[in-house]
Amino acid sequence: MTPPVPPAAPHGLARRLGPLDATAIGLGSILGAGVFAVFAPAAATAGAGLLVALVLAGFVAYCNATASAQLAAVYPASGGTYVFGREVLGPWWGFAAGWGFVVGKTASCAAMALTFAAYVAPGWERPVALAAVAVLTVVNCFGITRTAALTKVLLVVVLVVLLTAAAVSLPAAAPINWSNWAITGPLGVLQAAGLLFFAFAGYARIATLGEEVRDPAKTIPRAIMAALAGAILVYLLLGVTLLLVLGPDRLAASTTPLADLVTAAGHPGVAPVVRVGAAAASLGALLALITGIGRTTMAMARNRDLPPFLAAVAARHGVPLRAEIAVGVLVCGLVLVGDLREVIGFSSFGVLVYYAVANASAFRQPAAQRRWPRPLNLVGLTACLVLVATLPTVSQLVGLAVFAVGLLGRLALTARATGS
Template sequence: MNTANGRLARRLGLVDATAIGLGSMLGAGVFAAFAPAAAAAGSGLLLALVLAAFVAYCNASASAQLAAVYPASGGTYVYGRERLGEWWGFTAGWGFVVGKTASCAAMALTFAAYAAPGWERPAAVLAVVALTVVNLLGVTRTATVTKILLAIVLVVLIAVIVVSTVDGEPARLGEPWFDGGVLGVLQAAGLLFFAFAGYARIATLGEEVRRPGRTIPLAILGALAVAVVIYLLVGIALLMALGPQRLAATGAPLAEALASAGVPGWPARVGAAAASLGALLALIAGVGRTTFAMAGNRDLPTVLDAVHPRLKVPHRAEIAVGVLVCVIVSTVDIRGAIGFSSFGVLVYYAIANAAAYTQPPAVRKWPRALNVAGLAGCVLLAATLPWQSVLAGLAVFAVGLAGRAIVLRTRR
């Protein structure tokens, strides 16, 4: 078992854990993922959304079942080690840390693009520093700030849904469904999966949740259910307001949907900024906890395996993640990293489904068929992502696995 297990304080209840998961899912993905999905599938993005939601449900049930038995920091990194072996655990953890560190940078730059155009890099760095400090103050501070940002996002999304539905044209929903063919729908599902991946944050914080055997499954599935309903309503509203072609061409679909109804687009920009901050806050926390867990097993530098004696947070891991993200946003623009991040997360959940499949009947809460479907869905969506994303993802995994092999040989 992870050496870090049991050293963090259990301070999160059901509401806090659900808010963190929902705040992660209703992040910048809802403001950014619909346009590339429409470009791939046209109005077939609704079918792609249902497919992505089904795969997400399979993954969520696997994560919930595993987290109830292994309520430790690290999520699938821990589950893979315990059920499949160290290499599978490392693969999951490496994909999560690298992919989600890129997502942190993308979320920071997305926030800055909405909140401080023209000053994007300094604003992104300031956002990362501020949210890293919030995380360092304790997990309850993380949950409180997440709930505030989530409330802002929900108000904006509800406004977009209402305005776009009232002013939109239902006939646009009947425009060609398979503009990009079956491959286009699968690509769109893979891109939209990026927006569902936030429930992993609940599992990675498993060591800080009260009554984890009950709280984590309820929080994961509850957050996912709310997110699915909201995403479906937003997708329908955007198609009614803009149609698939106009939706595919815009860089700010929710703002344009409001503008098409004669409403100023600034509320959508405020919502996008808040959503980006909410996702970034939970991402930094999740990546920090996984880094902490990997360091405890010597899969990352052991200097990161430390808990603050008073605040009970993995402060060195959190600071390391914050510094790395600041370096990335200061030098590289990776707001287009949705496909790369999706590939890493799909591999992460494929391993989660495989790990859940091996659990004995005594601890099983869902049938193995869901694990098989989830594993197959993850592999299919990962393989049909844009080829650039697939190649980048494979290269990152190759570097990580080769590096671990070299380190292990050196230790021997």
């Protein structure tokens, strides 16, 4: 039988988020700065195979989303796959998932902050990025309902900008020159799918907030699937428009593909609007990322996988205040050395490992807890591992090194606790 959903404990987090709030946080997390940056490196890797890679990345995201939704309905606690892995597979698997999420998404936070600053204050990226992280960390410290409200505002701005860019650009689509629409081959498409997955990895934020969602058994699965479906539709529209207007080669060479898109379509006056959208998307993604990392950090601290003092929840606003501040401080440090394009591969590495554990956990769930067929979890697990194996070599090496540090650190802490 499916375990009953417990109410929030007195020392836990309050369930304040409804279906619309949860969906908005998920979609706002997905439609982050990645959509404004990741199409170019993906096109450079896959050429005209960009759309194939996009569909593949979307399918892997769907497999992962079903696993996350099925698990979150049964274990609606802060921490997402960190909790799922511990409950179903064991503490070490849970730690691997939590560590991958925290380190990968902390790097992504720095990238989102720098992207925001690059669009609104060229030449002053780092100080403006630091200010953005500080402000959003303060917003998160005042409660999850304020986070959801701001996320919905930013989401509306981003959707309007993205749909406007596509609408004004599609009429300028040029006839396809098939000689320039070469697909680089299976490896290039797989590598592009791994990079594009960076732009999908946001719906997990709903699962990490499981302790704050009302009626989580129903709300979380619906919100996850609604957010993912909306994102896939928007990405396909943008991918088709970018290829038809810019072409694979020009898209691959672009550093600001959506701004170049509207300019090439004969609407340079819309480019500043795109910049506003990129800034809003970056802020929305950064806000949701800080929230999700803070909750996962709190969950890991509860189990002493991270320093226990990070598990404290502030009574007044019902947030893990120390974890939120710690994440904000760490992101500020990474802003000083981070770069968006360098962290995309590493972020994908960490998040794909996170979802590999989610699929393995969902595969082990009994029939009474299942909402989707078990083979889908096996496909999702295999796909995550394949995409990890085809990421750029530097991303793989950095990812393996960071995971080794985390696992060895936990081994040392476990040995010390056992010895004492």
